Amino acid sequence: MSIVPSAKPAGALYWPVQAHRNIGVRALFLVVLAFLVAYGVLFPGLFTASGFAKFTQSWFPLALVAMAQAILMLTGGISLAIGATVSLGAVIAATTMAGPLGVAGGTAAVALTGLGIGAATGFIVVKLRLPAIVVTLAGSFIIGGAALLILPRPGGVIPAWLSDLLAGDTPAAFMLLVVIVVLWKLYLATPLGLSLYAAGENPVGAYRSGVPVDAARVAAYAISGLLSTGAGLFVAAQTGSGDPVIGTAFTLNSIAAAVLGGIGFLGGQGTMRGALAGSLLLSLMISVMFFLGFTPVAQYVAQGLIIIGAVAIPQIRKVQK
Amino acid sequence: MTAWNDSAGGKRVSAILKSRPFLTLAIVAAVWIVASFVSRGFGAYGHLRYLVELGAVIGLVAAGQTFVVIAGGIDLSVAAIVTVSAISLPLLSWQADTTGLVSVLAVLALTTAIGVVNGLGVALLRVHPMIMTLAMATFLQGLLIIIAGGSAVTAENPLVHWLGNARPAGIPAGIILWIAVSAIVLTVMHATPFGARIFAMGANPLAASLSGVPITSTTLAVYGISGFTAGLAGVLVLGMNGQGYVGIGDPYLLASIAAVVLGGTSILGGLGTYAGTIPGAVLLVTITALITVVNASPGWRSILFGSLILGLLLLSGREQARR
Numbered sequence: 120m121s122i123v124p125s126a127k128p129a130g131a132l133y134w135p136v137q138a139h140r141n142i143g144v145r146a147l148f149l150v151v152l153a154f155l156v157a158y159g160v161l162f163p164g165l166f167t168a169s170g171f172a173k174f175t176q177s178w179f180p181l182a183l184v185a186m187a188q189a190i191l192m193l194t195g196g197i198s199l200a201i202g203a204t205v206s207l208g209a210v211i212a213a214t215t216m217a218g219p220l221g222v223a224g225g226t227a228a229v230a231l232t233g234l235g236i237g238a239a240t241g242f243i244v245v246k247l248r249l250p251a252i253v254v255t256l257a258g259s260f261i262i263g264g265a266a267l268l269i270l271p272r273p274g275g276v277i278p279a280w281l282s283d284l285l286a287g288d289t290p291a292a293f294m295l296l297v298v299i300v301v302l303w304k305l306y307l308a309t310p311l312g313l314s315l316y317a318a319g320e321n322p323v324g325a326y327r328s329g330v331p332v333d334a335a336r337v338a339a340y341a342i343s344g345l346l347s348t349g350a351g352l353f354v355a356a357q358t359g360s361g362d363p364v365i366g367t368a369f370t371l372n373s374i375a376a377a378v379l380g381g382i383g384f385l386g387g388q389g390t391m392r393g394a395l396a397g398s399l400l401l402s403l404m405i406s407v408m409f410f411l412g413f414t415p416v417a418q419y420v421a422q423g424l425i426i427i428g429a430v431a432i433p434q435i436r437k438v439q440k
Numbered sequence: 441m442t443a444w445n446d447s448a449g450g451k452r453v454s455a456i457l458k459s460r461p462f463l464t465l466a467i468v469a470a471v472w473i474v475a476s477f478v479s480r481g482f483g484a485y486g487h488l489r490y491l492v493e494l495g496a497v498i499g500l501v502a503a504g505q506t507f508v509v510i511a512g513g514i515d516l517s518v519a520a521i522v523t524v525s526a527i528s529l530p531l532l533s534w535q536a537d538t539t540g541l542v543s544v545l546a547v548l549a550l551t552t553a554i555g556v557v558n559g560l561g562v563a564l565l566r567v568h569p570m571i572m573t574l575a576m577a578t579f580l581q582g583l584l585i586i587i588a589g590g591s592a593v594t595a596e597n598p599l600v601h602w603l604g605n606a607r608p609a610g611i612p613a614g615i616i617l618w619i620a621v622s623a624i625v626l627t628v629m630h631a632t633p634f635g636a637r638i639f640a641m642g643a644n645p646l647a648a649s650l651s652g653v654p655i656t657s658t659t660l661a662v663y664g665i666s667g668f669t670a671g672l673a674g675v676l677v678l679g680m681n682g683q684g685y686v687g688i689g690d691p692y693l694l695a696s697i698a699a700v701v702l703g704g705t706s707i708l709g710g711l712g713t714y715a716g717t718i719p720g721a722v723l724l725v726t727i728t729a730l731i732t733v734v735n736a737s738p739g740w741r742s743i744l745f746g747s748l749i750l751g752l753l754l755l756s757g758r759e760q761a762r763r
Contacts, residue, residue: 268737375571422575
């Protein structure tokens with residue numbers, strides 16, 4: 120990308136490249152903005168401090184799993200184990216934080232578990248050349264089973280002050296998201312991050328050009344695991360306890376958010392800001408349906424229809440061009 | 441594959457011995473022999489027959505899944521379709537229909553239609569198969585709760601009851617159904633122009649399209665078949681259980697995909713055979729039965745199941761490097 124020989128300083132290429140990447144998601148940004156405005160008009164509480172805090176908190180875990188799925192899809196992978204990993208993160212947080220490990224130790228345990236699971240999955244998929252869909256589907260049973268072993272039924276405790284900090288009337292969730300996005304930008308500037316798109320778009324070409332394809336893909340799985348267990352920690356803090364099946368819905372929602380955000384299944388297509396916008400759109404739709412008094416059943420039906428529609432419309436327009 | 445072109449019989453035999461379906465069959469045989477030494481009663485004829493009968497349900501779901509996967513797609517809505525079939529059958533019955541055949545046909549038409557809608561989304565709206573079928577599963581899940589209201593339904597359909605319980609000549613009707621479906625599926629897959637088109641489409645959709653393969657109608661047909669076989673599996677599982685409830689089909693999603701992949705069909709499409717899926721389905725029920733014998737907590741059972749599938753994948757499910 121920025122290796123193109125040019126008389127201009129390297130920085131001058133940055134914005135044109137970014138603008139080019141924005142073309143695909145511009146319409147999405149407009150839709151999200153329209154939804155946000157509509158939401159703000161319908162529920163003016165959004166513009167108070169606590170309303171904003173609550174809104175970002177309901178979005179935050181979905182944003183994390185959307186990023187977790189998007190980073191895999193950018194490298195040409197996929198995970199059907201995100202939901203189980205979220206559950207595992209939640210039960211580990213709920214069982215360790217009130218114990219001798221404390222909040223710091225519990226957070227470390229959650230993070231290390233996520234990194235470890237992700238790296239192991241990545242190793243199996245990349246080095247042993249097994250199809251990602253099947254590995255992560257089998258993995259979801261192993262991870263979900265581990266969550267059931269740690270906490271057979273909902274329980275455990277998250278210290279009250281942590282719940283207040285993360286899920287109280289503070290914008291902590293939003294701040295964390297900003298920090299994560301900045302970290303993502305920094306990661307993209309490292310050699311592994313730069314290899315990410317290349318490894319997804321054209322693995323053979325990238326490999327022959329000396330790009331560390333395998334390392335980039337394994338690292339993507341590790342980061343994805345970390346983001347998933349992190350989402351689990353947050354969900355546990357929101358509810359104040361752990362639940363071994365709380366993350367189940369996140370598998371479909373993570374894929375839906377990433378695809379709504381313009382991430383392609385073939386790797387190397389899409390941007391993280393698109394995935395974040397996709398997760399925001401999905402979160403808004405779920406909130407609006409909840410406030411409009413849809414029953415959970417009607418929400419299922421509507422969600423299925425909306426996802427198909429949102430994915431199909433840009434495709435149809437592309438074909439018509 | 442060069443061995444097939446040589447007329448020498450020895451090479452043909454060695455090609456069969458090295459093929460994925462045979463490998464899966466060998467694993468099943470090995471597991472059965474070891475398990476019958478370790479656990480008394482496992483190797484009894486009645487128990488093995490029961491395992492194959494359970495495998496028939498997975499095998500039926502996996503038949504459609506094999507078609508879809510070879511054509512380069514994936515169907516994540518099969519579990520929901522099995523449930524739709526098992527729940528809507530008691531609702532679609534008429535007094536005049538004494539054999540129950542009409543309501544079975546009506547249910548199969550319904551599930552085939554659901555499959556065709558999946559195909560429409562994939563072929564015409566160009567939604568990725570994974571999204572289309574997952575969204576369909578979500579949609580059906582909501583619809584099912586509206587229809588069934590969360591309670592179990594009982595089938596009083598003579599044909600369904602016969603299918604789940606009768607044993608003509610000592611062989612369960614479910615196994616006979618599976619054998620019949622297998623024969624049809626293998627014939628369609630390997631001996632008809634339609635089968636050849638599916639392989640061509642899965643290997644390279646663009647080349648297939650340029651060579652005159654009607655992509656749209658073939659995609660519709662493939663997902664329609666998947667809906668049909670999942671519906672058939674739902675009828676069978678209703679007959680075996682006697683009751684239908686929301687979630688009855690849930691175990692068959694992973695099972696159908698795992699059976700396909702364990703049987704040597706490439707998840708990337710264009711390569712594979714239902715002849716491998718058949719032992720793959722039997723292998724899966726064998727694993728489940730072994731785990732039940734171990735008598736562990738649900739957590740350990742889930743871990744064992746996932747690990748065994750992963751281990752078996754290492755033996756038989758590896759993708760060849762396409763470089």
